[in-house]
Amino acid sequence: RATSAALYLLDPDGRELSLRQSFGLGAEEHIEVATARPLLERLREAGSVVVDDFTYATWNVAPQAQSAAQREALLTAAKLVGPIVNSGVILGIRPGSGDVIGLLVVRDERVRDAFSSDEIVLFERLASMIGVVVENTRAYARMKERDRLAVLGQMAAGLAHEIKNPLGSIKGAAQLLVDAANDGDGPACTQDFLDIIIEEVDRLDRVVGSVLDYARPRKGNPAPVDVNAVVKRTVQILGPSSNDRTRLETDLGTDLAPVRIDAEQLRQVIMNLVQNAVQAMGERGGVATLSTRMREGDQRSLGRGPAVASWVEIVIKDTGPGISSETLNNLFVPFFSTKAQGTGLGLAISQRIAQEAGGVIEVTSQEGAGSAFLVVLPAYVNREPRSSTPLPRRVAESNPDGA
Ligand SMILES: Nc1ncnc2c1ncn2[C@@H]1O[C@H](COP(=O)(O)OP(=O)(O)O)[C@@H](O)[C@H]1O
Ligand SMILES: [Mg+2]
Structure with a gap:
């Protein structure tokens, strides 16, 4: 009617x-x-x-x-x-x-x-049925996407493996030729071409390496880690930035609790996030701030760990262009990248490392005003963790296990 x-x-x-x-x-x-x-x-x-x-x-x-x-x-x-x-x-x-x-x-x-009120009750039932159908359809779409990514990941890993060996031989051969060129045989431009070959081989090697990292993660060696020490070490490795308009500042909190994580993997996470921040600011430059602090308070569970009330936060903030809402949705999806030379694996790998340590990476961003990536990790307390009921996850990030 x-x-x-x-x-x-x-x-x-x-x-x-x-x-x-x-x-x-x-x-x-x-x-x-x-x-x-x-x-x-x-x-x-x-x-x-x-x-x-x-x-x-x-x-x-x-x-x-x-x-x-x-x-x-x-x-x-x-x-x-x-x-x-x-x-x-x-x-x-x-x-x-x-x-x-x-x-x-x-x-x-x-x-x-x-x-009539009867009809309204009927409509309400109809609306609730539509709700179930919509929800099921979305769950199915998510599942399909996950399967697709899983298959893609396996394929990529296979491919990466196949590419790695020939890359090694190409680089070896190029290096031999460099030595020959240095001895003065052959035209002068040979050296330039050989440099290009070696540079590109190195780039491919990095791409292939991160694909393998993602598809077959290293188990890691979790141990209590001083987060500030890892941050300092990472900043040292990164060295002064290549363009003088970009600055990297640190603001390390005192009284930081240790975190149980593989130090090398944590370094990789910070490195990825700082690199993204620097790349986002691009030619125009800006300030990337790396800070650490404690987050006390609400008892909750993130990633794959039990509920904890004490967290260590590593924040990587930039003054870049920010992230559009569409990009925001895909940020942690493997192979998603808006960069011509991006692998789209940095954040996917980082998120997994954080989750394996019982934490999570959160993002806040304002278009035009920069972004902040928060690595939230459970503080390590030197005793057997009490068994506790995990609170519902409150993070807007999709859980790759669908749990
Ligand atoms: N600090 C940032 N500011 C703006 N966009 C970002 C930032 N960090 C990540 N992104 C976006 O997320 C995408 C995925 O990042 P990532 O997984 O590290 O892959 P990649 O760096 O190879 O593109 C990037 O291509 C970029 O669009
Ligand atoms: Mg990246």
Whole structure:
């Protein structure tokens, strides 16, 4: 009996609801989540909001609990879904008892009070079924993507292995030729070409090396590590930056607890993040700041470890261009890179190392104002860890195990 209906789903970045399906009278293409907040909050508490007319609105659950201001805010938000000329029901799409991931709007433009409470219950069931279907479809898509990446990873590892050996011989041969060229045989340009060959071989070797690193991670040798010492050592290795507009500063916290991790792998993580920061700032330069500090407080579990209340944070901050929301979603996906010469493995490898140590890498970024990567690792306490119930993960990063 409806004359029009529209289905909206929340975008991955959570900023907008986009129209996916509709029939009948016009519906808005996009709804901003920020402005629709009162409506979404209402739908979180009650399954649906019934609008009988825009001169007045009724709610199927405890309407008297609403203050006049709340009603006003809700009504304004409800108008965002498009004109409800006479009767309309706005339903929240929720998988199970989870958060609202979309909206279903059903309207009857012909009469007021068009929907009975039985019909509304039916719509609510329908909305909940849509929620389950959407959730399952997304889980399936995630699974498929994971399988694809797993296969890709294996293939890449096989390929990398095959490439590594010939690379070694090419480099050896080129080096022999360098010696011959130095003895004065052959044309003068030979030396330049040989340098190019060796340089490119070295580059390929690095790429292949990181593919292998990702596909077949080294087991590592976790031991209590002084994070500040590793940071200092890494800065030493990195040396002064190649362009004088880029500066690397450190701000090391005192009273830092040790962390149980493979020192070499931690160095690799810091190195990756600093390199990304420097590359993001590019020719224009800027300041990369490497700082360490304790994060005390909420008992929680990250990565693959038990719940801990004390964390050591290593922050790599840059003044680069920041990260677009689309890139943000793919940041830790293996082989994702926006650089012409990137392998897209730096962050994937780093995230895995952090997770294996019971931690995680978090990202905050503001477009135009730079990014900060936080390596959060559990402080090592010298006693048997008590068994504890892990809290739900609160990090926006996808868990590669799907756990
Ligand atoms: N500090 C940063 N600022 C802006 N973008 C970044 C930063 N760090 C990483 N990124 C983005 O994440 C992508 C993946 O990084 P990474 O996994 O290290 O691979 P790669 O450096 O080889 O591209 C980069 O291509 C870049 O787009
Ligand atoms: Mg990188």
